[in-house]
Amino acid sequence: xxxxxxxxxxxxSSRLNRREFLKRAGATGLSLYLIGRLGSRVSxxxxxATDMPxxxxxxxxxxxxxxNVFNWSFYIAEDPVTQDEFGVDLTDVTPTIEKFQEEFGIExxxxxxxxxxxxxxxxxxxxxxxxxxxxxxxxxPQVVGLGLIQPLKREWLTNLGNLLPRxxxxxxxxxxxxxxxxxxxxxxxxxxxxxxxxxTRLGSWELLFKGQEYSGKMTMLESVLIDGINAALKLGxxxxxxxxxxxxxxxxxxxxxxxxxxxxxxxxxxxxQLATEDVWVAQLWTGxxxxxxxxxxxxxxxxxxxxxxxxxxxxxVLTESRRPATAHLWMNYILRARVHAGIATWVAFATPNGAxxxxxxxxxxxxxxxxPSDEDLVNFELFELPAGEALELRQRIADDLLSG
Amino acid sequence: xxxxPAPSLLSRRFMNVFRRSLLxxxxxxPGVKTGVTLSPVIFWLGLFVVxxxxxxxxxxxxxxxxxxxxxxxxxxxxxxxxxxxxxxxTGELQPNWAYLNxxxxxxxxxxxxxxxxxxxxxxxxxxxxLYGGKYKNLWIGLFIxxxxxxxxxRIFAWMxxxxxxxxxxxxxxxxxxxxxxxxxxxxxxxxxxxxxGMVYTYLPFAVIPLYAALERLDRSLLEAAFDLxxxxxxxxxxxxxxxxxxxxxxxxxxxxxxxxxxYLIPNLMGGNNVNMIGNIVANKFLRDQDWAYGSALSIxxxxxxxxxxxxxxxxxxxxxxxxxxx
Numbered sequence: 012x013x014x015x016x017x018x019x020x021x022x023x024s025s026r027l028n029r030r031e032f033l034k035r036a037g038a039t040g041l042s043l044y045l046i047g048r049l050g051s052r053v054s055x056x057x058x059x060a061t062d063m064p065x066x067x068x069x070x071x072x073x074x075x076x077x078x079n080v081f082n083w084s085f086y087i088a089e090d091p092v093t094q095d096e097f098g099v100d101l102t103d104v105t106p107t108i109e110k111f112q113e114e115f116g117i118e119x120x121x122x123x124x125x126x127x128x129x130x131x132x133x134x135x136x137x138x139x140x141x142x143x144x145x146x147x148x149x150x151x152p153q154v155v156g157l158g159l160i161q162p163l164k165r166e167w168l169t170n171l172g173n174l175l176p177r178x179x180x181x182x183x184x185x186x187x188x189x190x191x192x193x194x195x196x197x198x199x200x201x202x203x204x205x206x207x208x209x210x211t212r213l214g215s216w217e218l219l220f221k222g223q224e225y226s227g228k229m230t231m232l233e234s235v236l237i238d239g240i241n242a243a244l245k246l247g248x249x250x251x252x253x254x255x256x257x258x259x260x261x262x263x264x265x266x267x268x269x270x271x272x273x274x275x276x277x278x279x280x281x282x283x284q285l286a287t288e289d290v291w292v293a294q295l296w297t298g299x300x301x302x303x304x305x306x307x308x309x310x311x312x313x314x315x316x317x318x319x320x321x322x323x324x325x326x327x328v329l330t331e332s333r334r335p336a337t338a339h340l341w342m343n344y345i346l347r348a349r350v351h352a353g354i355a356t357w358v359a360f361a362t363p364n365g366a367x368x369x370x371x372x373x374x375x376x377x378x379x380x381x382x383p384s385d386e387d388l389v390n391f392e393l394f395e396l397p398a399g400e401a402l403e404l405r406q407r408i409a410d411d412l413l414s415g
Numbered sequence: 416x417x418x419x420p421a422p423s424l425l426s427r428r429f430m431n432v433f434r435r436s437l438l439x440x441x442x443x444x445p446g447v448k449t450g451v452t453l454s455p456v457i458f459w460l461g462l463f464v465v466x467x468x469x470x471x472x473x474x475x476x477x478x479x480x481x482x483x484x485x486x487x488x489x490x491x492x493x494x495x496x497x498x499x500x501x502x503x504x505t506g507e508l509q510p511n512w513a514y515l516n517x518x519x520x521x522x523x524x525x526x527x528x529x530x531x532x533x534x535x536x537x538x539x540x541x542x543x544x545l546y547g548g549k550y551k552n553l554w555i556g557l558f559i560x561x562x563x564x565x566x567x568x569r570i571f572a573w574m575x576x577x578x579x580x581x582x583x584x585x586x587x588x589x590x591x592x593x594x595x596x597x598x599x600x601x602x603x604x605x606x607x608x609x610x611x612g613m614v615y616t617y618l619p620f621a622v623i624p625l626y627a628a629l630e631r632l633d634r635s636l637l638e639a640a641f642d643l644x645x646x647x648x649x650x651x652x653x654x655x656x657x658x659x660x661x662x663x664x665x666x667x668x669x670x671x672x673x674x675x676x677x678y679l680i681p682n683l684m685g686g687n688n689v690n691m692i693g694n695i696v697a698n699k700f701l702r703d704q705d706w707a708y709g710s711a712l713s714i715x716x717x718x719x720x721x722x723x724x725x726x727x728x729x730x731x732x733x734x735x736x737x738x739x740x741x
Binding site for chain 1: 503
């Protein structure tokens with residue numbers, strides 16, 4: 012190259028260029044050959060992976076064999092799921108990330124967040140570098156509206172059929188064109204059986220809103236915008252997704268009346284305080300209640316009879332991802348019955364994967380907290396954060412309640 | 416190519432003189448000298464202070480679209496919404512009490528934190544500076560030591576201590592029979608909890624400048640005051656405090672400014688019962704994805720703090736406060 016730059020060889024430049032061209036052509040040929048080899052290696056490795064479509068594997072081979080995943084903390088099988096510890100042997104698919112890397116030769120960078128807000132703050136400005144991001148159903152309309160996630164290639168997700176029908180679309184499946192259900196659970200409330208066990212209001216949101224005698228011993232979740240208003244709406248027998256102004260204002264009034272009875276609006280730290288009996292009644296999720304229960308067996312969970320929300324954490328592919336095929340490969344891998352069962356067992360949350368259910372340990376499968384019965388979920392709904400006026404009203408109600 | 420003739424001694428000297436005089440001419444020009452000396456600072460401030468502020472200022476004039484999308488139409492609505500909102504029932508315009516209360520709560524808590532930090536920090540810094548002896552650096556080092564662990568971890572540790580009734584402090588008081596088992600002291604999730612957290616977090620920011628000022632204090636002036644018959648409190652009030660005014664000033668600014676924008680402590684130790692303006696700004700950016708409104712609130716906070724600092728410096732510069740009695 013140096014020579015062609017020099018003025019002295021101007022006369023012969025065309026010949027050199029031709030030589031250069033030939034050299035480059037050779038290099039291209041070689042790299043094409045190498046990619047081909049790599050491709051064939053990929054498909055031999057993927058030979059066992061009969062569930063992955065051929066064109067997906069071809070597309071993956073064209074990408075850089077890396078994948079960046081962004082998920083809630085403690086939300087994937089981080090250790091082997093062994094017979095001794097869990098009562099089932101799923102060591103062939105756990106730890107999840109390691110096994111995926113082994114099978115497909117893809118290097119996974121796995122980061123975690125503590126809240127959806129934190130996730131949005133990192134992802135929204137762009138350039139986060141993530142490919143697969145876990146979005147909770149409430150925020151799905153917003154991330155779609157902001158153009159942050161891309162439509163899925165459902166023909167690549169051959170294992171979607173493993174999902175229970177109710178998670179493949181309504182009532183509990185969030186926008187199936189953009190997201191794939193990962194884990195699910197319920198918002199209800201936890202209570203201390205030995206202290207409030209005989210209260211007649213148990214089973215209804217009323218206990219948490221009107222329980223004068225437990226004043227200062229009750230908490231609501233931190234997100235008044237979502238969980239607080241949702242509980243109050245359900246107490247007033249409204250749908251979570253109502254945009255009716257009067258219904259929302261009524262919910263705001265209920266929350267204001269409730270505030271003097273509450274100790275705090277907290278999410279994370281309440282688990283510990285339930286176990287130590289500093290808190291007797293707390294609006295909470297199923298998974299956290301279970302963790303508190305392991306420390307203090309008196310902690311129980313209520314699926315309020317007026318209803319509440321079923322939440323679904325979902326996997327999605329960022330619009331800016333440069334590895335959409337690898338991202339689909341990851342999602343289709345997670346959807347495998349054994350893989351999904353391995354994760355669900357380790358994290359002790361409910362899997363939406365019907366094919367996984369027979370594989371998870373019996374004590375989890377029979378736990379009425381992790382897998383509520385259909386009667387428990389009678390008035391439960393999937394909540395989607397509204398846009399426009401209803402959202403602004405919710406924000407005002409939350410701000411007025413917490414700062415007014 | 417034939418070799419170029421060597422430049423003569425004369426022309427080389429001329430070049431040197433020329434270069435030097437040009438440089439010295441430039442250097443003597445006050446603007447250039449200041450510019451060159453300050454350029455790293457200007458660069459730093461421009462990149463990390465002015466540019467982000469301009470971005471926030473820009474966002475604060477954008478229109479909010481659906482899902483938190485920002486539309487490039489300029490508007491003053493964000494600022495208006497900080498102060499005035501519609502009543503949810505009647506639709507009448509009314510002051511935005513949620514934010515105005517949060518603003519005043521932030522100011523009150525930041526003032527209290529600053530006052531408590533100065534009151535606690537001054538005797539400590541005084542003792543270390545005057546009686547610390549060869550362990551001075553150790554004592555000051557101990558004040559800096561907590562910064563080696565995460566702020567979040569320390570806040571959680573405090574929550575563990577303060578919880579009721581299972582927290583360490585309540586348990587000790589109950590075991591000692593000082594308080595009734597059924598009436599534990601509620602430290603957390605109220606103004607007390609927030610104040611404890613803020614004083615704990617920002618105390619070193621007061622102690623260190625106070626210590627630096629007290630360390631430089633000329634002891635012979637205290638001896639002179641003693642010889643002239645000044646009583647201990649007179650020596651403190653008329654000599655020590657006026658001479659360490661700089662430390663008091665910088666200490667109070669260093670505590671006040673970060674504490675007025677605090678949001679993690681009211682969130683964790685206040686349990687969202689005592690929300691400050693920082694919580695609202697954080698909620699606007701994170702929870703509501705409403706960057707325009709959040710920016711307008713931030714600008715409001717910045718302007719408020721700037722006005723307060725200006726007044727504060729104006730008062731303290733007028734030399735009236737401390738030196739009137741001398």
